[in-house]
Amino acid sequence: MKENKVKFALYLPPEKKAELERRYREEGCRSITAFIEKAIDFYLGYLDTNSAGAFLPKEVSTAIDGRLGMFEDRVAKLLYKLTVEIDMGMSAVIDCTDLDTDYLRKLRANSIRNVKATNGLLTFEQKVRDYEDDTEDDDQWRG
Numbered sequence: 001m002k003e004n005k006v007k008f009a010l011y012l013p014p015e016k017k018a019e020l021e022r023r024y025r026e027e028g029c030r031s032i033t034a035f036i037e038k039a040i041d042f043y044l045g046y047l048d049t050n051s052a053g054a055f056l057p058k059e060v061s062t063a064i065d066g067r068l069g070m071f072e073d074r075v076a077k078l079l080y081k082l083t084v085e086i087d088m089g090m091s092a093v094i095d096c097t098d099l100d101t102d103y104l105r106k107l108r109a110n111s112i113r114n115v116k117a118t119n120g121l122l123t124f125e126q127k128v129r130d131y132e133d134d135t136e137d138d139d140q141w142r143g
Contacts, residue, residue, distance in 0.1 A: 010036075 012020070024035035042057070093099075114122060 005033075 020032050020035065024032050027035060027038070029035040029038060
């Protein structure tokens with residue numbers, strides 16, 4: 001079925017016309033007109049985004065979305081596993097100690113302060129060093 005199209009003159013430098021004649025087949029278009037129409041659609045999409053950085057060809061956008069989806073799934077699985085491990089650790093600590101809510105409130109406030117101070121870059125080793133520094137004089141329970 002043939003579409004309604006309007007014919008008009010297009011003036012190009014000879015080198016642009018030669019490039020069009022060479023490239024339209026490479027891009028899988030059946031005619032120069034189809035190639036030009038595809039190029040116009042691409043450029044109009046670019047203009048609609050109001051930003052060169054925000055406009056990506058459909059194939060690139062689809063590939064990025066796919067990779068981000070895979071990354072999101074991987075992070076979600078790792079966070080789930082981490083949450084299970086944290087729950088196990090908390091359960092073990094609760095089974096072995098007698099903690100009250102005031103202590104937990106203070107502990108949470110200290111943890112928030114520590115995470116903010118280190119931008120979340122805490123290590124177990126650093127926590128042990130800090131604990132040893134704080135308890136050098138009062139080392140009763142380690143014997």
